[in-house]
Amino acid sequence: MHFKLVLLGFGNVGRAFARLLMQKEKELKSRYGISYSITGISTGHHGLACNPQGLDPGSALELLEAGDSISSLSIAPLPKNNFDLIKISGGDVLFENSPVDYKTGQPALGHIRFALESGMHVVTANKGPIVHGYKSLSDLALSNDRKFLFESTVMDGAPIFSLFRETLPAANLISFRGILNSTTNLILTRMETGQSFEDAVQYAQSIGIAETDPSGDVDGWDSAVKVAALVTVLMGIPLTPQQVDRQGIGMLDLPKVLAAKKEGNRWKLVCSAVREGEKAIAKVEPAIVSPTSPLYNTEGTTSIVEFETDVLGKLTIRETDPGPETTAYGLLADFINIVR
Numbered sequence: 001m002h003f004k005l006v007l008l009g010f011g012n013v014g015r016a017f018a019r020l021l022m023q024k025e026k027e028l029k030s031r032y033g034i035s036y037s038i039t040g041i042s043t044g045h046h047g048l049a050c051n052p053q054g055l056d057p058g059s060a061l062e063l064l065e066a067g068d069s070i071s072s073l074s075i076a077p078l079p080k081n082n083f084d085l086i087k088i089s090g091g092d093v094l095f096e097n098s099p100v101d102y103k104t105g106q107p108a109l110g111h112i113r114f115a116l117e118s119g120m121h122v123v124t125a126n127k128g129p130i131v132h133g134y135k136s137l138s139d140l141a142l143s144n145d146r147k148f149l150f151e152s153t154v155m156d157g158a159p160i161f162s163l164f165r166e167t168l169p170a171a172n173l174i175s176f177r178g179i180l181n182s183t184t185n186l187i188l189t190r191m192e193t194g195q196s197f198e199d200a201v202q203y204a205q206s207i208g209i210a211e212t213d214p215s216g217d218v219d220g221w222d223s224a225v226k227v228a229a230l231v232t233v234l235m236g237i238p239l240t241p242q243q244v245d246r247q248g249i250g251m252l253d254l255p256k257v258l259a260a261k262k263e264g265n266r267w268k269l270v271c272s273a274v275r276e277g278e279k280a281i282a283k284v285e286p287a288i289v290s291p292t293s294p295l296y297n298t299e300g301t302t303s304i305v306e307f308e309t310d311v312l313g314k315l316t317i318r319e320t321d322p323g324p325e326t327t328a329y330g331l332l333a334d335f336i337n338i339v340r
Contacts (some may be wrong), residue, residue: 001033001034001035001339002035002037002053003034003036003037003092003093003339004036004037004038004039004054004089004090004091004092004093005034005036005037005038005040005091005092005093005094005096005335006038006039006040006041006042006085006086006089006091006093006094006115006120007038007040007041007042007095007097008040008042008082008085008086008094008095008096008097008098008108008111009042009043009096009097009099009126009319010024010041010042010043010044010046010060010064010070010097010099011043011044011097011099012208012324013033013097013125013324013327013328013331014041014095014097014141015061015064015324016314016323016324016325016327016328017095017097017327017328017332018038018057018060018061018247019057019061019328020325020329020332021036021038021057021332022057022058024332028336029274032336032340033340034103034336034339034340035054037052037054038054038055038057038060039051039052039053039055039089039090039091040055040079040088040089040091041055041057041060041070041073042085042098043064043070044098044099046064046067046068046069046070047069047070047071047106048065048071048074048078048079048081048082048085049070049071049072049073049175050074050075050078050079050085050088050089051073051074052088052089052090053075055073055074056073061305064199065298069187071253075253081113082107083110083114086111086115086118086120086331087116087118090233090266091115091120091152092116092120092121093120093121093122093123093338093339094111094112094115094120094121094122094123095122095123095124095331096108096111096115096122096123096124096125096126096129097124097125097126098110098111098126099126100126100127100128100225100226102128102216102224102241103126103241103242104128104132105126105129105130105132105133106128107127108124108126108128108129109129109132109137111134112124112129112133112137112148113133113136113137113140115141116137116140116141116144116146116148116204117144119144119146121146121147121148121338122137122143122146122147122148122149123149123150123327123331123334123335123338124149124150124152124153124317125150125152125153125327125330125331126150126153127153127154127225127226127229128225129150130150130153130229130232130233131225131228131229131232131239131240131241132240132293134229134232134233134238135238139291147274147338149161149334149337149338150229151330151331151333151334152328152330152334153226153229154180154226154229154230155180155303155305155317155322156303156319156323156326156327156329156330157319157320157322157326157328157329157330157333158303158317158319158322158326158330159235159317159333160230160266160272160305160317161233162333163317164234166311168309168312170311171309171310171311171312172309172310172311173234173235173307173308173309174275174308174309174310175272175273175274175275175307175308176230176234176271176272176273176305176306176307176308177270177271177272177295177305177306178270178271178272178295178303178304178305179268179269179270179271179295179298179302179303179304179305180222180223180226180227180271180303180305181217181220181222181223181226181269181271181302181303182209182211182221182300182301182302182322183204183209183214183217183218183222183301184203184218184220184248184249184269184300185268185269185298185299185300185302185303186200186203186300186301187200187201187204187210187218188200188201188247188249188252188257188266188268188269189300190268191254191257191258192257192258192261192266192312194254194258195254196254197249197252197253197254201214201218209301218244218248218249218250218268219246219248219250220247220248220284220285221241221246223269223271223284224241224244224246224282224284225241226271227239227241227244227271227272227273227282227283227284228241228243228244228282230273230305231273231282235280236274237275237279237280239280239282243282244282244283244284245281245282245283245284245285245286246283246284247284247285247286248284248286249267249269249270249286251286252267252286256340260288262309264290264291265288265289265290265291266288266289266296267286267287267288268286268287268288268289268290268295268298269284269285269286270283270284270285270286270287270289270295271283271284271305271332272284278330292307294316298318301317301321301322301323302319302320302321302322303319303322304316304318304319305317
C-alpha cells in the first residue's frame, strides 16, 4: 500500500523523521508492504513545499542545512499556509510536529482537526493537542474512521501509550511517578559536579538539549504538560497543564544540591499523579530522592516513569539519553501501527 505523507514542522524531530523514513524505506516495503511519498513539508522559517506527486526529502534536507527556503521544491501555486498545504497535498497521513503551546495547544490543535475532517490519519509528537483536545480529536478520528496517535509526546519513542492501549487490557492506572524532563535532569546532574545553575543551563543549551529560552523546562511547564497528557489519556481524567501543581528547579541553588549529595541523596524534578476517585492529584516539584528510589540513578538526559496499576503492582519504563532520533522512531511506530 502506498501512502502520501505531509510533514508539518521540520525542525530537529521532523528532519530526523525524514532521515529515518529514507533509512527504513526498503524495510517498510519488504516487511510491511508499505511505500510512501512525501507530498507536503512545512517549516517554521524556510517556507512550504507541496507536490502531490512527491517531494525529494533529501533535497529538502540539503536546502535547510544550507539555510535556504524549500519553496523551490514546490509546484505552483505555492500553498498560502499550513491549512492550504493539507488541503492540496493529497495526503493520507499528517505528521504534526510544530512547536508546542502549553496554554492552548494551537495552532497544532487546528491542524489536526482539519486533517481528520479531511480524511487523513494523524500522528503527532506535539503534547499541546493531547492536553487541550484529546477527547474531541479522538472522537473526530473515530467518526471519520481515521486514527490519531501520539506515542512521541511523552518519553519520545518509549512505548507508553501503546503499552496501555494494546498490551495491558483491563489494567487501571492508580498512580505514576517519574522524571520526564531531560533538560532539568541534566542540569541537576551537572550541578552535582559543582557546576553553577547558570553554567549547567548554558551547557545544556550548547549541546542542543535546552532552548535559548529554557523557562519551559526549568519552570516545570514541559513536565506539567507531560503529566497532564498521561493523566488525560491513561487515567481518562481530562487535565490541563495549568491544573498541575507545578514548581520548577529555580529554587535549587548549588549549596542545596551539594548538601543533598553529601548526605547520599539527590534532588530531582519529580512528576507524579495519584487517582482519587474521579479526580487526579498531579504535581511537578523538586524532591529529594534516596538510593532506594528507582529515580535515584536516573542521570543526565535519561527519563524514567514508574506506573502503579490495580493488577500488576509497579511497572517501570526507563529511556536512556533520548534525542530527536528516538522521537522520530515513535512517529514511525505510530505510522506503521496506523496503516498496517
